[in-house]
Amino acid sequence: MERIEDQMEFLLSxxxxxxxxxxxxxxxxxxxxLAALLLQxxxxxxxxxxxxxxxxxxxxxxxxxRKRYRQPAVxxxxxxxxxxxxxCPEDWLARETAAEEAVRVRREVAFLAQMYREVIVRRxxxxxxxxxxxxxxxxxxxxxxxxxxxxxxxxxxGMDDMEHYDVRSYRPVRLSISNSGCEGMAGEPxxxxxxxxxxxxxxxxxxxxxxxxxxxxxxVGVPAAYVEPILKRLVDGGLMAGIGDKFYxxxxxxxxxxxxxxxxxxxxxxxRWFGEIWRPFERFYGELRETEMYQRMSGVRRDxxxxxCFFKLFDYGSYKAFSDALKAEQVFxxxxxxxxxIAMGHVDTGEVPAGAEAHRYxxxxxxxIRLDSYLDTKGICASLYYPEGFPIxxxxxxxxxxxxxxxxxxxxxxxxxADVCRSGFEEHYLRxxxxxxxxxxxYYEDSRxxxxxxxxxxxxxxxxxxxLAATQAExxxxxxxxxxxxxxxxxxxxxxxxxxxxxxxxxxxxxxxMLMIALRMAMEKGLMRDDGYDNGVQPPWxxxxxIEK
Numbered sequence: 001m002e003r004i005e006d007q008m009e010f011l012l013s014x015x016x017x018x019x020x021x022x023x024x025x026x027x028x029x030x031x032x033x034l035a036a037l038l039l040q041x042x043x044x045x046x047x048x049x050x051x052x053x054x055x056x057x058x059x060x061x062x063x064x065x066r067k068r069y070r071q072p073a074v075x076x077x078x079x080x081x082x083x084x085x086x087x088c089p090e091d092w093l094a095r096e097t098a099a100e101e102a103v104r105v106r107r108e109v110a111f112l113a114q115m116y117r118e119v120i121v122r123r124x125x126x127x128x129x130x131x132x133x134x135x136x137x138x139x140x141x142x143x144x145x146x147x148x149x150x151x152x153x154x155x156x157x158g159m160d161d162m163e164h165y166d167v168r169s170y171r172p173v174r175l176s177i178s179n180s181g182c183e184g185m186a187g188e189p190x191x192x193x194x195x196x197x198x199x200x201x202x203x204x205x206x207x208x209x210x211x212x213x214x215x216x217x218x219x220v221g222v223p224a225a226y227v228e229p230i231l232k233r234l235v236d237g238g239l240m241a242g243i244g245d246k247f248y249x250x251x252x253x254x255x256x257x258x259x260x261x262x263x264x265x266x267x268x269x270x271x272r273w274f275g276e277i278w279r280p281f282e283r284f285y286g287e288l289r290e291t292e293m294y295q296r297m298s299g300v301r302r303d304x305x306x307x308x309c310f311f312k313l314f315d316y317g318s319y320k321a322f323s324d325a326l327k328a329e330q331v332f333x334x335x336x337x338x339x340x341x342i343a344m345g346h347v348d349t350g351e352v353p354a355g356a357e358a359h360r361y362x363x364x365x366x367x368x369i370r371l372d373s374y375l376d377t378k379g380i381c382a383s384l385y386y387p388e389g390f391p392i393x394x395x396x397x398x399x400x401x402x403x404x405x406x407x408x409x410x411x412x413x414x415x416x417x418a419d420v421c422r423s424g425f426e427e428h429y430l431r432x433x434x435x436x437x438x439x440x441x442x443y444y445e446d447s448r449x450x451x452x453x454x455x456x457x458x459x460x461x462x463x464x465x466x467x468l469a470a471t472q473a474e475x476x477x478x479x480x481x482x483x484x485x486x487x488x489x490x491x492x493x494x495x496x497x498x499x500x501x502x503x504x505x506x507x508x509x510x511x512x513x514m515l516m517i518a519l520r521m522a523m524e525k526g527l528m529r530d531d532g533y534d535n536g537v538q539p540p541w542x543x544x545x546x547i548e549k
Contacts, residue, residue, distance in 0.1 A: 004036045007053055007350060016059050032057045072351035102216050108155040111212040116151035121146055154214060174348040175200035180365060181332035184339030192237045198222060199230050203239060203249045204347060208495055210246035238335045239343060251343035251502045252494055253535045258509045259358035262490060269486055270517045276478050277518060284471040293460050300443060301454040303529055304540035311385040311542045312468055314515045317475030325484035328503040362388040370402045375418055377549055382408045384543035389516040390533040393439045400435040411545050414449050419480060454542055458548040
């Protein structure tokens with residue numbers, strides 16, 4: 001039979017390791033030995049003496065810390081609430097394991113959802129009675145008791161788990177958000193998660209299946225109190241939804257593998273059908289180049305217009321062909337802050353190569369920035385695409401980048417010669433002018449900035465709009481049947497609970513690269529102007545500027 005006194009040297013060594021000083025270690029050793037002697041005197045049997053004494057030491061060490069830092073002890077056993085070692089029944093230590101250490105208990109309290117955390121804290125940390133809690137929260141006493149019970153069970157389960165944190169707590173993903181439709185006044189949905197890694201990872205974690213607030217908090221390793229306002233922002237903003245007490249991400253998320261999976265098939269499709277695809281373009285450009293407004297443009301503006309029209313024709317023509325073939329239309333729901341959009345996510349886990357091949361064929365969809373009643377106009381508007389597949393300089397990026405709304409104002413000031421001081425324009429953006437020249441949005445003439453993009457009145461561009469609409473319909477007719485056949489088996493699977501994702505988004509990367517593939521092919525054949533954009537030459541921006549007086 002093991003003797004208590006034979007454990008003294010081991011216990012002192014273990015206590016010194018925990019306490020870091022000999023005085024506290026000696027006190028802790030004596031307290032542990034005393035507990036063992038008292039139990040032995042009362043006839044208690046200890047099968048594993050060293051293991052039992054280590055458990056007692058752990059408990060008494062944390063009791064010592066609680067007294068030193070005035071921290072309450074919290075039990076998750078229904079029989080005990082606020083308790084200390086001196087008032088516990090004799091079998092308390094046998095039932096409670098080291099997992100009840102005060103630090104771990106407080107951590108589990110932090111991960112509870114608010115309704116359970118609030119009653120746990122009031123009852124066990126603040127010492128309020130059931131009746132006091134019920135009165136303070138204006139809920140029945142039975143509700144208080146059930147929430148206490150549920151909270152204790154959640155804490156017990158959390159403390160029993162071997163691994164508390166998801167890999168996302170120490171290896172976060174990067175999730176960027178883009179959208180189709182009209183973004184909100186504050187840049188939603190992208191602005192809801194921009195530069196917020198916690199929000200991005202909550203969305204990523206809640207994509208495959210709905211998760212509770214506690215599960216999400218635990219997965220990112222952040223107390224629920226800090227997660228709650230982020231979840232509320234994402235739900236209110238339209239990026240998340242709820243089922244009962246669970247949250248889920250309410251949009252589709254793409255990976256780099258999704259972006260590259262069907263690139264070979266898309267290249268084969270365009271190579272096979274290029275002749276038929278190009279015929280509507282050929283007729284359109286022939287008519288466009290004969291118009292008086294085209295002929296009075298400078299060469300740089302013609303290039304920008306032709307590139308804009310290529311994007312406009314292929315982007316909408318292929319979308320129309322898809323919608324007709326699959327009988328599917330996108331519906332853009334009203335969103336907070338004036339938005340009407342459908343969100344898409346692109347995830348970078350840091351575990352997959354960069355996907356340079358997919359980026360070579362990437363482009364940003366049409367973006368329209370309109371300001372009504374600006375200065376002496378009824379409205380001004382910029383309509384543009386982002387030709388991301390070329391190694392371009394982007395006017396919104398860099399130290400002298402400019403926001404799109406400010407760009408529209410600056411374009412009108414330069415084009416009209418309006419007084420900057422009376423325009424309401426943020427003058428510090430004037431420093432963006434040299435950068436806009438590098439981006440091929442502006443150029444210098446006699447040391448003065450000029451627009452490199454075409455400028456139209458609303459009525460003049462209406463003529464081109466009619467030409468575009470006829471050609472888009474013709475192109476859709478060419479693509480409808482072959483695109484329907486091509487799409488078979490290429491829909492991206494989404495989680496079963498996710499009902500809001502339109503078909504267009506599930507098929508997005510099955511045909512998304514076709515526009516840039518066709519554009520590059522047209523350039524290789526000498527059908528579109530190419531000044532060496534793939535070799536670092538900045539292309540003209542596919543952008544037009546409209547002024548309505």
